[in-house]
Amino acid sequence: MSQLIYGHHPVVEAIKAGQPVEKVFFQQGLRGEVEREIRLLTREHGIPLQVVPREKLNRLVRGAHQGVVAYLSAVGYRSLEEVWTSVAASTVPPLLVLLDSITDVRNFGAICRSAECAGAQAVVVPQSGSAPANEEAMKASAGALARIPLCRVRSLYSAVEWLQERDVRVVATGLAPNAQFVFEVDLTGPTALLFGAEGAGLAPKLLRMADDVARIPQASDFDSYNVSVAAGICLYEALRQRLSRNHTP
Structure with missing residues (x-):
């Protein structure tokens, strides 16, 4: 705690x-x-x-x-560089989750839970403007925060560039005109899924920096999915694609 x-x-x-x-x-x-x-x-x-x-x-x-x-904090933070050492050494293609301005602890915890279940190797958050990794977040994650590495970076923009330099494809989620359905985006290779806050969404610069933009289909025009639900759907799709290609531990 x-x-x-x-x-x-x-x-x-x-x-x-x-x-x-x-x-x-x-x-x-x-x-x-x-x-x-x-x-x-x-x-x-x-x-x-x-x-x-x-x-x-x-x-x-x-x-x-x-x-x-x-x-x-309820859990310790690790550097992205430290986590990358073990991620790069794995036989499984990297799968990371990047969170931009996710300040609600319940959403944060729920995303970490989905990330752990789907086999993501780390969750990356910015130094400022992020939910605390406190006991409420730990509870919302059902304990996943104690298992999945949590990285805190000074700048999410720099983290995106750093990952892209290592051939990680950054996939943003949003409703941009160029967005593809998430099941049309190849998530089997080294991938970082980028999620933004509800309402404001991702910072425009992060959207421009992303290699792909994915959206989730809806049957109605009602608002949009909760960010933790959207993250769960995208992470499940990444796992589904990887299972079909046998890219899981």
């Missing part, structure tokens, strides 16, 4: 020790060596830092927080 730690030294030592720090809250207006150290460490370790009023910190904890409060 995720937990709060607070105070300058406890937070600093947790970061230095490689603990899975989800986010750091820092008191607005606090200056000096404490601020410099916290900013430097969070930047070096890719940890989101949010400057907030003292009142918010007082609501989070009752102890002497010294202007610094941090959330420890």
